[in-house]
Amino acid sequence: MQAIQTTQLVKQYKNRTAVDKLDLEIRQGELFALLGINGAGKTTTIKMLSCLTKPPAGDAIVGGHSITKESKQVKRLISVSPQESAVAPNLSVKENLELICGIHGFSREQTKEKIQELSKQFSLDSVLQRKAGKLSGGWQRRVSIAMAWISEPKILFLDEPTLGLDVIARHELWEAIRSLKGKVTIILTTHYMEEAEALSDRIGIMKNGRLLAQGTVEELNKRAGTSDFETAFVSIVKEDAV
């Protein structure tokens, strides 16, 4: 069953086409990585799928609802952890979590339980009382993902979750993301090949707003005739230039 299906999805900014007639299918429960170099259209795709921006043409069905006609219903099913750290800087980590619980209508008791659960799942105990704005980039991303997970969405969008993080912070965040696998459909954008390879069930390679290829790492390697995913990615992207 498909969690997301896009049909000829388009987004243009002035004279530039950011997403060009995108046809994409993402299965329920899988972790799908949208991989591409900067400006490939990954973030714009996420913005359209999460109803942050409207496509001028095409449509997508997210969790059974159209993003162009049923954005309210779509918003009830999804959650987004944006590219930058999206936390309230003067609030403690606990208060940030409480805020999102409140927005989703949790009672005081439910909020307390949820925060305990999230602290355990994302190992947030040591930073719970600290101001979110004073945390390192890695911790802020972790809190950001925990905030996105509060509503237990059916579909979770993680936009460049490890961008700019050091290797240790990245690996720790990968663990947090892995802990969500199987519980939710995750769409993750990245331009780190090793990240897509380590986390994803399937990968879609984007360039200039178009989907060049999609499949498992093995399928993409086979298509490019190589055993190394980085070489396969370069080959597929360059193949398009020819």
Place this chain on the structure above:
Amino acid sequence: MRRMSFAKRCTKEILRDPINLAFGLGFPLVLLLLLSAIQANIPVSLFEIDTLTPGITVFGLSFMTLFSATLIAKDRESAFLQRLYTTPLTGFDFIIGYMLPILPIALGQTVICYLFAIPLGLTVSINMVYAVVGIIPMAIFNIALGLLCGSLLGVKQVGGICGALLTNLSAWFSGVWFDLNLVGGTFKRIAHALPFVHAAELEKALFNGNLEGAVSHILPILLYSALITVAAVFCFLWQMKKQ
């Protein structure tokens, strides 16, 4: 529930910013002290404490514009607002969430100004309560102006326009620092076409128990408040849709 959660967050963000507290509360109090000291040495009727304090409370409201504009502009520039746009919060929730917490802060600031002025010789009477309540329409104007500026401008621009320009305009055109009749002409006409002088006069009239005098000044303030609130709501929803 969700609206109040967001409003609570906005209150915390504002009150935990030391610069906000220093300017919003500290600056009007410093001005009260300074101008009272000048008045003690060179008596000027404009700086008599019963005339000065209501004017200072109106001037202090310009910082509410700065608070609300800065908060919204910061949220817009970070990904935080983007995250919230994907939640069930509606445009109305955002507007209430941004505007509501600043109103008690504005009232608190007004109360503190009046209390602070008592040891400086301010007349204590029930009129003080009327003056605090009477500041609400102008407080709404200033908060809505902040919502408008925060929806249209970036953080740096907000600092310049709301922090420097608006506080100065509010000071010059309110007739708190100097008698507008001394300048007269076009300046005086512009001042009377804007709400600041009406707000200062309304406060003075209420504080002095002159209800008749207050009535003539409340209409322009209500008109400006309604106009700016509508414009702010429209602009916020427009940028929300655009984003």
